[in-house]
Amino acid sequence: MSDPADLSACEARALIGRRALSPVELTNACLARVKRLNPAVNAVVSMNEDEMLVAARASEDKVMSGMPLGAVEGLPFGVKDMINVTGLPTTFGSLIYKDNIAASDDPIVAAMRAAGGVVLGKTNNPEFSLGGNTRNAVYGATGNPHDPTRNAAGSSGGSAAALACGMAPLCTGSDTGGSLRNPAAFCGIVGYRPSPGVVPGNGRSIGLFHFSTSGPMGRTVDDVGLMLSVMARADRADPLTPVVDGRSVWNPADFADPPRTDAARWKIAVTEDFGFTMTEGIIRRAFAKRVDYLRPFLSQMVEAFPDCTGADRIFAVVRGVQMLSTHLAGVRKTPERYGPNAIANVAEGLAFTVEDVSAALTDQTAYYRRWKTFFETTDFILSPAVTISPRDWHELYPKEVDGQKTASYYHWLSLAYASTLSGHPSITLPIGRDEMGMPFGLQIVGRRNEDAKLLSFAREIEAICNANPEMAFPKVDINALAALPPIASRPGFMEFE
Structure with missing residues (x-):
């Protein structure tokens, strides 16, 4: 067998189920990979190795005794440093919480543990997950595993980098304007943002706003489907999760094993910019090349996109309301304890009027209905995931894209928040x-x-692309990365202004 750390989650779980791979062996392989590669990228920021091995041995005992196994039995998983793991720090990437130790598990972590998952540790994110570059004043910067001088995107950059390096087969992520999709694109792994309510959350300050959600991250489509089947559950605490007679309206098993499909049967729209995003030329050319490659397999493909009128303004205002609900009091009381992105969020939010908020919420409803109408004759939309190619992580955020100035530190995330707005x-x-x-x-x-249908289609696209070495999922050069100096030795590692 090759190094167990390089196995996909589904491959590892199948081997564990057949007693061909020990959970302890897999856990030790992941720990070895962390020790070898984490200095170069700073993806994993806190761990409890002893507890991890205890959990792995408990899974091994279940396997050997013939007990029923959980969906993710024996699989290590990384946890973004925005949610609690008992006994580990939850810092949110903020100096305010640098000494905060969680007293209990977040419901997502509890669900993964109940399904046999083994907590690897916490993964890095920017302060309060504000921004598309994983840097903070507690743990420093996270580098891209394909080139640690470039950024891993954000805010789930630590999870994406850990996955690309083989430190864990699964990781949690969260997403508002692309916070798990953008790092997935930059680091060469798979990130999934589900429909609102599929993954219940207790972290949204305004529960009826659907912008923020947790989601799975892995190295294959099947991996994220497997993890989603555990993360998805009935929970009345989330007002966006429909629960009928104690059950979710979604069948979680459908995510773990979506039906096979013929990619050619679906009606596909393709767009490089949704009509409003500042997409870099590098990305436009790369996208066009992939559309040309996929065209013979997708016979019903046309250039089209939903009407996205007002997208930037709607996102800015509604997001601004969310930011005020979480950060206004703290920034007013001790502004010196917050980073530049949080300060900018509060200032922007305060600049909006009640009329601005009313108009944005009204416009978002119209936006959703236009998308609904578009999807009556379209099954899927293909686009680039991110507007730019990875840049130097010293750049807090892109100030320009191909000579056009960005309006804010999150403006360059527009390819992702186009679909966030519609849910x-x-x-x-x-x-x-x-x-x-x-x-x-x-x-x-x-x-x-229609999450199971999306996963099914994505799995077909994955197979089509992996059949061509030029289009296959990119791999990290493990030996080259291990030979690099620690990212902490690079100038600016802990600087954020």
Whole structure:
């Protein structure tokens, strides 16, 4: 067998089920990979190795005794440092919480443990997950495993980098404006943003706003489907999760094993910019190349996109309301304890009027209805996942895209928040490399609440692309990465202004 750390989650789980791989063996392989590669990228920021091995031995005992096994039995998983793991720090990437130790598990972590998962540790994110570059004043910067001088995107950059390095077969992520999809694209792994309510959450300050959601991250479509089947559950605490007679309206098993499908049967729209995003030329050219490659397999493919009128303004205002609900009091009280992105969020939110908010919420409803109408005659949309190729992580955020100035630190995330606004599920697939040699992420958007169908289609696209070495998922050069100096030795590692 090759190094167990390089197995996909589904491959490892199948071997564990057949007693051909020990959970302890897999756990030790992941720990060895962390020790070898984490200094170069700073993806995993806290761990409890002893507890991890205890959990792995408990899984091994279940396997050997013939007990029923959980869906993710024996699989290590990384946890973004925005949610609690008992006994580990939950810092949110903020100095305010640098000494905060969680007293209990977040429901997602509890569900993964109940299904046999083994907590690897916490993965890095920017302060309060604000931004598309994983840097903070507690743990420093996370580098891209394909080139640690470039950024891993954000805010789930630590999870994406850990997955690309083989530190764990699964990781949690969260997403508002692409926070798990963008790192997936930059690092060459798979990130899935589900429909609102599929993964219940207790972290949204405004529970009826659907912008923020947790989602699975893995190295294959089947991996994220497996993890989604555990994360999805009935929970009345989330007002966006429909629960009928104690059951979710979604069947979680459908995510783990979506039906096979013929990619040619579906009606596909393709767009490089949704009509409003500042997409970099490098990305446009890479996307066009992939569309040309896929065209023979997707016979009903046309250039089209939903009417996205007002997208930037709607996102800015509604997001601004969310940011005020979580950060206004703290920034007013102790502004010196917050980073530049949080300060900018509060200032922007305060600049909006009640009329602005009313108009944005009204416009978002119209936006959703236009997307609904578009999807009456379209099954999926293909687009780039991110507007730019990975850049130097010293750049807090892109100030310009091909000479056009960005309006804010999140403006460059517009390819992702186009679908966030409408609440449609979206997956990022790594499809080869761009002309800079960095991973290229393809975004596939499906109909709202048809998550199993989107996963099924994405799996077919994955297979089509992996059949061509030029389009296959890009791999990290493990030996080259291990030989690099620690990212902490690079100038600016802990600087954020």
